[in-house]
């Protein structure tokens with residue numbers, strides 16, 4: 001009897017856990033990466049106005065300071081890439097967050113201090129080879145940092161991939177991890 005009961009509890013738990021990602025996902029499938037600030041920091045970059053990359057005005061699209069974070073599944077592939085792999089395919093469930101900030105500057109003495117001031121957006125890549133087959137297995141989304149609501153429609157998501165698709169050797173991921 002006890003065994004039967006625990007079997008049923010395990011079954012119910014399995015169903016609840018299996019349904020959870022769908023409950024958390026937004027309508028296009030990419031979920032806000034809750035807790036991403038505790039993911040591993042991959043790298044930091046600064047983009048200034050007028051920076052054109054692959055024909056796109058990234059200076060307007062992502063101006064400011066960004067920090068990139070990867071969850072455990074994504075980190076496994078970042079480590080492989082850092083070790084020189086050219087055949088790495090990120091696993092389903094890999095999540096990478098691009099945390100965009102408007103910097104502030106404090107000028108004093110003869111120098112200045114530039115710091116994270118206001119969060120502008122949280123851009124995300126989430127791996128699911130089946131769901132996002134049309135965009136290299138990656139779901140792309142940008143979230144409003146205050147409301148955590150998704151900002152991109154399908155056409156805009158295709159534009160994200162149009163640029164990321166130029167780096168197939170790293171499974172469409174640009175940033176590099178180094179110890």
Ligand code: HEC
Nearest residue numbers: 045053054056096098123124125140141160163173174175
């Ligand atoms: C014109 C090219 C271009 C476009 C368009 C673009 N990205 Fe990127 N993206 C980059 C580059 C370059 C990096 C690496 C930045 C770094 O290393 O600091 C990057 C990094 C990222 C990362 C971190 C993972 C990685 O590949 O390094 C995410 C997440 C991301 N972009 C999401 C998006 C989303 C969402 C969109 C669409 C709104 C988008 N990107 C559009 C060029 C682009």
